[in-house]
Amino acid sequence: QVQLVESGGGLVQAGGSLRLSCAASGRTFVTISMGWFRQAPGKEREFVARISWSGGSTYYADSVKGRFAISRDNAKTVMYLQMNSLKPEDTAVYYCAEAHRTYRDYALWRSYDSWGQGTQVTVSS
Numbered sequence: 001q002v003q004l005v006e007s008g009g010g011l012v013q014a015g016g017s018l019r020l021s022c023a024a025s026g027r028t029f030v031t032i033s034m035g036w037f038r039q040a041p042g043k044e045r046e047f048v049a050r051i052s053w054s055g056g057s058t059y060y061a062d063s064v065k066g067r068f069a070i071s072r073d074n075a076k077t078v079m080y081l082q083m084n085s086l087k088p089e090d091t092a093v094y095y096c097a098e099a100h101r102t103y104r105d106y107a108l109w110r111s112y113d114s115w116g117q118g119t120q121v122t123v124s125s
Helices: none
Strands: 002-007 010-013 018-026 033-039 046-052 058-060 068-072 078-083 092-099 119-124
Touching: 002 092, 018 033, 018 092, 018 119, 033 068, 033 078, 046 068, 046 078, 058 068, 078 092
Parallel strands: 010 119
Antiparallel strands: 002 018, 018 078, 033 046, 033 092, 046 058, 068 078, 092 119
16 A cells, blocks of 8 residues: 655645645555645545656646646655645645556546545635
């Protein structure tokens, strides 16, 4: 299994920036994709961004494209989400997730196998 621990959430004003981190440990050598999802109160968990763990290709939801950037370190132990130009509608609990099953739609939360505990991001207007 893979263990994930997020950090970096907090309260920021609209237009500000935050960087989330997700430290991965365990059987990361089988990881295919890692991603960020978010869930606001009363809403379903939604895809934010993901990164191909071996090749580093990145993919984004339209709502964050051009504002957020996903990356990982060279040792493939930490994933980041740099969030710029934050908006109040970005307020949510952000989760990092790991997927090791093949032939999945990695924009869907149900395709992921391990999850972090979540970190709150609050953007004030």
